[in-house]
Amino acid sequence: MRLIVARCEVAYTGRLSTRLPEAVRLLMVKEDGTFMVWSDGGGLKVKPLNWMTPPTVVEPDGEPPGRIVVRKRAGRTEDVLEITVHELLSDVTHDMGEALGLEKDGVEAQLQAELADRPEALGDGLRLVRREWATDIGPVDLMCRDEGGGWVAIEVKRVATIDAVEQLVRYLERIRLDPATASCTGVLAAQRFKPQALTLARARRIRCVEVSLEELRGEREPELTLFGA
Amino acid sequence: MRLIVARCEVAYTGRLSTRLPEAVRLLMVKEDGTFMVWSDGGGLKVKPLNWMTPPTVVEPDGEPPGRIVVRKRAGRTEDVLEITVHELLSDVTHDMGEALGLEKDGVEAQLQAELADRPEALGDGLRLVRREWATDIGPVDLMCRDEGGGWVAIEVKRVATIDAVEQLVRYLERIRLDPATASCTGVLAAQRFKPQALTLARARRIRCVEVSLEELRGEREPELTLFGA
DNA sequence: ACTTAGATTTCGCCG
DNA sequence: CGGCGAAGTCTAAGT
Structure with a gap:
């Protein structure tokens, strides 16, 4: 250098x-x-x-x-x-020689992995069906079923913005085209929510759940924050 | 430093x-x-x-x-x-003393300014009514009227993505709530369009117009590219 | 090579 | 100070 x-x-x-x-x-x-x-x-x-x-x-x-x-x-x-x-x-x-890469822990991928292991953190009785559930416009992060057998599509973000809500809405549009999953509901899970995202999510009937890596890993008590109905 | x-x-x-x-x-x-x-x-x-x-x-x-x-x-x-x-x-x-800021030319703000000066580049007979036309979810870049007096909301981007289409659609939703502008149409103007943006724009009845700073400034002939109807 | 989506985005603006 | 949107975004992953 x-x-x-x-x-x-x-x-x-x-x-x-x-x-x-x-x-x-x-x-x-x-x-x-x-x-x-x-x-x-x-x-x-x-x-x-x-x-x-x-x-x-x-x-x-x-x-x-x-x-x-x-x-x-x-x-x-x-x-x-x-x-x-x-x-x-x-x-x-300066000759700085070879440098090994940066090891990261705590990005969105980890959050998705933890939620895949413990989907019940997003709602009682939720069971994972598949990660990266394919739709014709891209994969939904997690597809689950609730206690009553109903389908639940889950989008995971570190920070949930208005765009994340729109994205999940687009997925739901496609998923509901299939009669087998026509009653699928949507959940947006994130470490942080922008106010506009919460507002739009309410209008679009998307449930929002605030999560944290620490809680998911059992390092802290799960003081779940639920937005909307 | x-x-x-x-x-x-x-x-x-x-x-x-x-x-x-x-x-x-x-x-x-x-x-x-x-x-x-x-x-x-x-x-x-x-x-x-x-x-x-x-x-x-x-x-x-x-x-x-x-x-x-x-x-x-x-x-x-x-x-x-x-x-x-x-x-x-x-x-x-090293003592590097004071440093004056970076002067930029050619970003989205310039594109919007040029289009405000020459809205006819986006459609015959278009006249500017206001820049940054306020809606309750944020301002539309340009509001114009066409030859027939119809309202036209214009969103300007350097690169038009699917998000830009969604953004304009959200604005149009709000603008059309007012009876005075209920028939407002939408135009997305950008230097470059992502294919997905064009597809969604067509479905949402948003007109797309490719523009370039050089043409707008009269340095090149306006070889307007129109997408969709 | 091109496209898409995440990022400790960073950064500027405006409330 | 916090939200919002642009950026020569940058970067990695997928196609």
Whole structure:
């Protein structure tokens, strides 16, 4: 990885056009060809001011002179990042070797897996029939049956937005076309609910259940929050 | 800005839990308190492996010893980034001073502005009534009237997805509740249309019009593409 | 190669 | 401060 600190201006043209006035910035060039421009503040926090993902071509390869140009083919057009260097303050390269990937735990997939193991957390007597139940517009996360044998389609989200409600409604439309599942009801399960989602869900007769990984894993008492009827 | 290169392991607990095995990585600490962990490759390109946005507390402040802990209050819980340093390879700080913001040109706001100036690009005789026409669930981008005086609600997107169609349909539902605009029709304008969006738009009787900034600005001939009827 | 959906999305705007 | 919607979203997975 190469780290260049320089007083410079930056111009980008591609999907849009941007310009950065002269200031001291960090130019970060990763081994894979990723190129990024960072400032110390300026509103953006975790996102670079400008960037280009591989495959990139950087000119020139050697000492940074007055100008660095990064290019990339993007369909029929070309993306160009043009850096005018006014003063070079630092230029170091570090060999960082191989890096193993990031292990994650707690994303939506885990939530779905836990709910598949304990569907009763979403309603008394619920039994799992299938994960990823196919419809012709995509799979519903969980398909269950309740105590009375009724079908229940379940959509799982980390954060439930208005779009999640619409998505489940679309699935239900399709599922109910089949006489065998014509009376299927819908449940939206999420760690967090946006108010608009709750409002729309009520109008669409979707039941909402707030869940948490800790509770599902039995680390906490299940203080189930049910919205709507 | 402080740049630390070190062989280290990283553990994060917060909204989820992650772990990074021992390897050489870049620790980037911005003046505003943003903390990031970078590797040279590893799949992720423009996103850090781990990060924490301000306000953060970093312990300790001085020389990085065997351990660096970054903390942040996040509602009722706490986010923690714990870095075990096995070997310090570099630790430099650069004063980057003030940096002016990024000037952008070509995003959705521009597209909406151009269409507000030339609504006829979306249909013969269209005249703008108001931008950001308010409904009780949010504003429609453009409200127009056609040659016959009929109302036309227009949603502008850079890329039109199925969600954009749903959004416009929700607006139309509300607009049509008012007898004065009960016959309002809908137009979805975008630079690019996803196939699913076109299919759903046809079913929902939303007209789709492909537009481009260049054409709207008169830099190219308007070779209008109309989808559906 | 293209499309779809999730993300510790991030980020800006407006209430 | 919190909700809402755009983003050069980015990224991974499926087709």
